[in-house]
Amino acid sequence: MFTKKVFISSLSIMFALSGISVVQAQNTGEQKTNSDISELLTLDENNSEFLKTLMKDGYAELGRYKVEKIKDNVYHWDEGTKKLPGGATDENGAMNNPSSMYFVLSEDGVVLVDLGNGSQNEEDIQNAKTIVESMTGDKHLSIIITHSHGDHTGFGRSKEVFSNVTVDNVYVSDADYDVAFEAISQFDGKITKVHSGETVDIYGAPYEFNVVNAHTEGSLMITDETHEALFTGDTFGSGFIWALFETNGGNPLAALDKGCSLARKILNNNPSLSILAGHRWQQFWEDNAQRPNEMSIQYFNDMAQVISGLLDGTTISNSYTAASWAPDAVELSSNGAKAKIDTLPKYIEAYKKAVNQMQEAYVYSGSDQLSIESVNAAAAPTFVVYPDGNMSDEEAEKYIEASGIKEIVNRSASKVYVARPANGVEFTSDDVQGFEAIVGKIGVSSNFKLIGIGNGATFINQNLASYMNFVSGLALVNPEKGMDVNVSVPTYLVTDNDEIVNTYVKANSATKTEDGYYVNPESHYEVVAVNKDTGLDAVSATKDAWEKVLKKFGRIGNYSDVYKETATWYSRPLISGNKEADQARKYQYFDSVDAIDNIDRYVNTQDLDNDGIDSLWYEYIPEQSKDAKEGSVPAVVLFHGNTNDPRTQYDTSGWAQIASEEGVILICPEWQGHTYQGYTYDPMTDDLNATADSDVITMLKLTEEKYPQIDQSRVYISGLSAGSMNTTNAGLSDSKYFAAAAGHSGPFGASELNKKAVAENKDKYDMPIIYFTGDGDEYCKGAFDTTESNGGLQVAQLYQELNDMEVTQLEDVLEADAYLYGVPWTKRYTIEPTAENIAKIDVGAMENAKGVEISMARIYGWGHWNYTPDAKLMWEFMSKYARDVNTGETIRLDKQTPETPTNPDQKPSDSNEPTKTPAKNDTVTSTTTNVKTGDSTQVMPLAVFACLSALAFILVVKKSKKNN
Numbered sequence: 002m003f004t005k006k007v008f009i010s011s012l013s014i015m016f017a018l019s020g021i022s023v024v025q026a027q028n029t030g031e032q033k034t035n036s037d038i039s040e041l042l043t044l045d046e047n048n049s050e051f052l053k054t055l056m057k058d059g060y061a062e063l064g065r066y067k068v069e070k071i072k073d074n075v076y077h078w079d080e081g082t083k084k085l086p087g088g089a090t091d092e093n094g095a096m097n098n099p100s101s102m103y104f105v106l107s108e109d110g111v112v113l114v115d116l117g118n119g120s121q122n123e124e125d126i127q128n129a130k131t132i133v134e135s136m137t138g139d140k141h142l143s144i145i146i147t148h149s150h151g152d153h154t155g156f157g158r159s160k161e162v163f164s165n166v167t168v169d170n171v172y173v174s175d176a177d178y179d180v181a182f183e184a185i186s187q188f189d190g191k192i193t194k195v196h197s198g199e200t201v202d203i204y205g206a207p208y209e210f211n212v213v214n215a216h217t218e219g220s221l222m223i224t225d226e227t228h229e230a231l232f233t234g235d236t237f238g239s240g241f242i243w244a245l246f247e248t249n250g251g252n253p254l255a256a257l258d259k260g261c262s263l264a265r266k267i268l269n270n271n272p273s274l275s276i277l278a279g280h281r282w283q284q285f286w287e288d289n290a291q292r293p294n295e296m297s298i299q300y301f302n303d304m305a306q307v308i309s310g311l312l313d314g315t316t317i318s319n320s321y322t323a324a325s326w327a328p329d330a331v332e333l334s335s336n337g338a339k340a341k342i343d344t345l346p347k348y349i350e351a352y353k354k355a356v357n358q359m360q361e362a363y364v365y366s367g368s369d370q371l372s373i374e375s376v377n378a379a380a381a382p383t384f385v386v387y388p389d390g391n392m393s394d395e396e397a398e399k400y401i402e403a404s405g406i407k408e409i410v411n412r413s414a415s416k417v418y419v420a421r422p423a424n425g426v427e428f429t430s431d432d433v434q435g436f437e438a439i440v441g442k443i444g445v446s447s448n449f450k451l452i453g454i455g456n457g458a459t460f461i462n463q464n465l466a467s468y469m470n471f472v473s474g475l476a477l478v479n480p481e482k483g484m485d486v487n488v489s490v491p492t493y494l495v496t497d498n499d500e501i502v503n504t505y506v507k508a509n510s511a512t513k514t515e516d517g518y519y520v521n522p523e524s525h526y527e528v529v530a531v532n533k534d535t536g537l538d539a540v541s542a543t544k545d546a547w548e549k550v551l552k553k554f555g556r557i558g559n560y561s562d563v564y565k566e567t568a569t570w571y572s573r574p575l576i577s578g579n580k581e582a583d584q585a586r587k588y589q590y591f592d593s594v595d596a597i598d599n600i601d602r603y604v605n606t607q608d609l610d611n612d613g614i615d616s617l618w619y620e621y622i623p624e625q626s627k628d629a630k631e632g633s634v635p636a637v638v639l640f641h642g643n644t645n646d647p648r649t650q651y652d653t654s655g656w657a658q659i660a661s662e663e664g665v666i667l668i669c670p671e672w673q674g675h676t677y678q679g680y681t682y683d684p685m686t687d688d689l690n691a692t693a694d695s696d697v698i699t700m701l702k703l704t705e706e707k708y709p710q711i712d713q714s715r716v717y718i719s720g721l722s723a724g725s726m727n728t729t730n731a732g733l734s735d736s737k738y739f740a741a742a743a744g745h746s747g748p749f750g751a752s753e754l755n756k757k758a759v760a761e762n763k764d765k766y767d768m769p770i771i772y773f774t775g776d777g778d779e780y781c782k783g784a785f786d787t788t789e790s791n792g793g794l795q796v797a798q799l800y801q802e803l804n805d806m807e808v809t810q811l812e813d814v815l816e817a818d819a820y821l822y823g824v825p826w827t828k829r830y831t832i833e834p835t836a837e838n839i840a841k842i843d844v845g846a847m848e849n850a851k852g853v854e855i856s857m858a859r860i861y862g863w864g865h866w867n868y869t870p871d872a873k874l875m876w877e878f879m880s881k882y883a884r885d886v887n888t889g890e891t892i893r894l895d896k897q898t899p900e901t902p903t904n905p906d907q908k909p910s911d912s913n914e915p916t917k918t919p920a921k922n923d924t925v926t927s928t929t930t931n932v933k934t935g936d937s938t939q940v941m942p943l944a945v946f947a948c949l950s951a952l953a954f955i956l957v958v959k960k961s962k963k964n965n
Contacts (some may be wrong), residue, residue: 087282119155147234176219387457775863
């Protein structure tokens with residue numbers, strides 16, 4: 002990586018995510034003392050002031066170099082001192098761009114990762130020599146070169162630096178060897194070329210080398226599980242990557258995308274790995290508003306999102322001027338993402354051209370159709386179709402057009418893959434590999450549809466039974482008999498073969514409810530629909546399958562049985578390469594919004610703050626609420642997660658089903674500022690609503706004016722991830738506007754702004770709040786099973802103080818309370834898994850003298866995403882509360898007599914005349930469009946779960962607590 006002179010500054014929100022260990026290179030105030038150097042190296046401290054300082058403070062400087070401890074046995078070396086840190090300008094006007102090197106200490110030797118910028122200055126060379134000799138002592142040294150660029154091979158040119166050290170081996174990728182050799186030729190005879198996937202034992206520790214050829218042809222990512230480190234050099238950058246070179250056959254972005262998937266796989270398997278990149282200072286550079294700080298798996302999620310956004314129009318592209326030799330260079334980013342890509346337009350076009358091409362299938366993509374008008378884009382169905390033998394591309398195009406698949410794919414910005422048989426004629430067992438290639442191309446999906454017709458149906462039936470755990474809807478048209486299916490899968494069959502029907506009825510534990518329809522009495526997700534008209538053509542059968550089964554459900558792999566294993570679905574591909582683990586993986590069903598037909602959606606764009614830029618939000622109005630009486634309908638504001646689509650919480654959280662059944666109005670703001678079709682909408686908050694009266698409140702007031710049927714005393718907030726943080730913050734800063742709150746995949750801790758809001762509002766308002774979070778959530782799992790300070794405890798303390806409860810003190814946290822943030826809950830209960838819901842939930846709650854509750858729940862095995870059964874629990878919690886719009890007092894509705902008014906300011910109408918809902922495309926205050934959110938099948942209620950929840954509330958296990 003070379004000097005970066007310009008960063009494009011844009012909206013950035015830094016998340017202090019609980020569970021991520023943060024060690025900032027530029028902050029040396031709380032470094033661990035260095036006991037391990039004295040244990041592993043035999044040096045005379047009296048002869049090394051540098052080493053004495055490093056041993057004492059974990060940080061030492063020598064000339065223009067510093068060395069700092071990152072973790073046990075791992076040390077970072079670069080040219081960024083306190084006087085001249087990275088990004089600062091020296092006396093000659095040159096920006097300091099340190100390159101990172103890392104020492105890894107072990108009993109048998111020392112590994113040095115990269116050789117930095119180097120220097121021709123004699124003082125620098127002597128200081129570097131002192132550092133190498135101090136860190137190595139009497140041990141031998143081996144060197145790893147992450148890639149061939151001169152700012153990572155620099156000291157290879159200086160024989161003096163290594164003159165008193167025994168160098169055993171130098172490892173460099175085979176692809177980068179020729180370019181790197183000139184710089185490291187002093188080690189000729191000791192250089193080992195490594196290849197992607199190769200593991201080498203170095204001083205007793207296995208180092209796994211993987212090539213990701215996006216920066217150079219041989220850039221390495223090196224996994225060292227022994228020392229819990231993932232060395233990435235410039236392979237993924239340190240906040241931004243230069244994908245500016247002719248690598249990977251002219252398609253560096255494809256290599257980068259593949260590399261991100263591999264990195265996420267490695268980190269999912271080894272979540273304790275620290276990511277140690279090639280220019281560590283850039284991660285913390287304040288001039289970059291989107292800096293990642295300490296890097297985690299989220300960095301690779303963000304980078305993958307920037308790449309995928311090239312296809313759907315959500316990626317932001319700005320000119321990039323730092324690479325003067327590439328005047329057409331651009332910098333790619335995404336609002337909220339902490340990763341950027343600097344590349345060339347020709348590489349973007351190469352990626353877009355190649356991404357939908359594969360030998361195994363004809364691919365049609367609707368990704369470029371993504372817009373503010375798209376429907377169910379956040380849980381879009383992805384189709385894989387096995388036709389009746391080989392189908393030409395023209396025939397495939399005609400089929401998806403006539404069957405309606407193309408329309409579905411376009412409106413949800415999704416994809417369809419029409420498989421091709423390997424032999425060019427018909428599908429056989431040899432095509433299983435092709436299926437795996439297609440699924441590998443898809444990567445992740447929460448709504449995977451599999452369709453087979455004739456020979457294709459037989460292929461599925463006879464070869465793919467072991468893959469059904471991630472299929473959310475299966476359609477087989479005239480299959481022949483196949484394998485037994487051992488997991489449930491919602492199935493549509495065209496067959497008159499009872500044996501085939503019984504195979505799928507048994508797999509779903511279903512019983513016949515009407516002619517041709519079978520349902521598991523304990524799970525409405527597990528259905529089999531049978532059409533015995535075997536003469537039905539493929540197009541008609543596909544349409545029938547969509548209506549009867551395929552549109553109804555999604556299925557998400559966001560769960561793990563392994564204690565605190567990262568379970569988050571979007572960083573875990575459907576097929577990981579571990580067949581046994583893939584087939585054992587459990588997937589949670591959810592109801593798809595495609596099946597809801599009683600909610601109208603209104604798309605709103607309006608300049609809320611008179612800055613010339615429109616904001617964006619969505620309103621979802623159930624049929625039963627359109628003409629309801631004034632002040633009679635509750636509303637919920639739903640905040641999406643970091644970088645998510647604003648429709649995410651409607652599409653994926655379960656709130657759409659609540660709205661459909663209960664008549665609740667849902668409001669989904671694009672609070673962060675998303676980009677669609679080249680237009681970036683204005684953020685509604687620049688601090689996640691930590692301060693009061695953001696544009697979110699402006700939007701809310703406009704919506705309340707537009708819909709007078711909204712009961713302003715029963716407006717609630719809820720959110721996912723960063724939306725959960727918005728919920729936490731708004732519950733404290735904007736308490737007067739909301740009756741109750743619910744967060745998912747949070748809480749994340751307390752900020753100074755939170756504490757200020759509590760101080761301002763604790764004598765004015767109470768705020769009931771509930772959280773649901775998985776212990777397989779990579780950002781939050783560290784907050785469980787600990788007696789130390791954590792995000793959940795900190796948020797509980799905020800709301801305890803706001804609600805005039807006894808505030809839990811850290812020193813009083815008991816081991817018995819550690820499982821749920823260390824809070825001494827006065828009510829505790831457990832919700833066990835059911836046939837519909839795979840996860841166990843432990844819930845804790847407490848309430849003040851007025852009946853205002855704080856509650857937090859732990860979802861065992863769940864990753865960082867919505868768990869749809871929680872929406873019903875959230876609604877049961879929040880709907881108990883209202884807020885007096887005049888006094889601000891919190892009201893417990895479930896403890897009121899029926900005649901008690903809940904909103905004195907909105908008097909019930911004396912007549913039965915309804916209010917008028919705006920016409921579908923008619924609005925004064927904003928640009929509004931309307932579409933239906935689904936088709937015509939009624940969504941079944943979560944009856945079993947509701948009963949179990951009610952029972953759980955009754956069986957409360959009380960614990961003793963000090964009196965308030």
